[in-house]
Amino acid sequence: MEKSAQPIGIFDSGIGGTSIWREIHSLLPNEDTIYLADSKNAPYGQRPKDEIIELSFKNTDYLLEQGAKLIVVACNTATTNAINELRAQYNVPFIGIEPAIKPAAINTKTGAIGILATKGTLSSALFNKAVSGLKNVKVIEQVGYNLVTLIEEGHIDSDEMLELLLQYLKPMVQANIDYLVLGCSHYPYLIPQIKKILPENVTIIDSGEAVARQTQAILQQNGLLNTVPRQSSQVFYTNYKPEVLQSFVKGFPVAEKDF
Ligand code: DGL
Numbered sequence: 001m002e003k004s005a006q007p008i009g010i011f012d013s014g015i016g017g018t019s020i021w022r023e024i025h026s027l028l029p030n031e032d033t034i035y036l037a038d039s040k041n042a043p044y045g046q047r048p049k050d051e052i053i054e055l056s057f058k059n060t061d062y063l064l065e066q067g068a069k070l071i072v073v074a075c076n077t078a079t080t081n082a083i084n085e086l087r088a089q090y091n092v093p094f095i096g097i098e099p100a101i102k103p104a105a106i107n108t109k110t111g112a113i114g115i116l117a118t119k120g121t122l123s124s125a126l127f128n129k130a131v132s133g134l135k136n137v138k139v140i141e142q143v144g145y146n147l148v149t150l151i152e153e154g155h156i157d158s159d160e161m162l163e164l165l166l167q168y169l170k171p172m173v174q175a176n177i178d179y180l181v182l183g184c185s186h187y188p189y190l191i192p193q194i195k196k197i198l199p200e201n202v203t204i205i206d207s208g209e210a211v212a213r214q215t216q217a218i219l220q221q222n223g224l225l226n227t228v229p230r231q232s233s234q235v236f237y238t239n240y241k242p243e244v245l246q247s248f249v250k251g252f253p254v255a256e257k258d259f
């Protein structure tokens with residue numbers, strides 16, 4: 001089999017990375033993909049760095065066994081804590097996802113931006129290096145405690161979710177932010193709820209599209225792009241509650257696996 005015909009492997013701690021998969025599939029419809037939702041071990045955001053690295057290695061091993069030609073780490077927490085270790089360990093290209101604070105910092109008019117992410121991302125050295133490089137911008141950081149757990153349990157539209165979001169976003173509104181950066185791949189699914197809370201002048205940004213473009217560029221650079229127009233295969237594996245993952249990727253096959 002031509003290497004370019006092999007699938008792209010994508011993993012996240014759960015269903016959140018399907019927001020990234022969607023962008024990849026829409027930009028690169030010829031590519032086969034295999035998506036791993038490690039929902040049994042979610043949330044990653046409360047775990048120490050060494051555990052996040054170990055879980056990222058486990059997911060990568062499984063995807064490579066399935067023939068992945070490139071790995072997309074569709075998880076900010078795994079990227080900011082484990083991408084250097086992954087690149088050092090494996091001889092395959094990795095694409096990571098990081099909170100898009102740069103475009104927010106460049107475009108803010110009020111001089112204040114908000115970032116909602118997991119504890120693991122906000123405490124990572126990679127994220128803190130990026131924030132310390134910003135000049136004249138007030139960055140309001142908030143850990144999204146329990147948001148991932150509620151999403152993984154299928155409770156996006158609950159009162160509890162709305163209350164938590166209200167609690168997390170209110171200080172940002174009071175600080176007059178005009179950009180909210182979603183620093184977790186689960187959070188794009190909360191945009192309708194977030195919009196109910198934020199004033200209309202606040203722009204919400206996530207990194208999904210940028211990750212898809214970067215995936216395309218790296219495939220191209222490595223001669224791995226699948227340019228043959230074809231009916232591609234999109235496969236989804238999870239190790240917990242397949243019905244939740246299925247509800248995010250309606251019409252695509254979801255299988256429960258032990259990985
Ligand atoms: N979706 C993940 C992220 O982008 C991880 C959330 C979690 O498991 O805590 O950070």
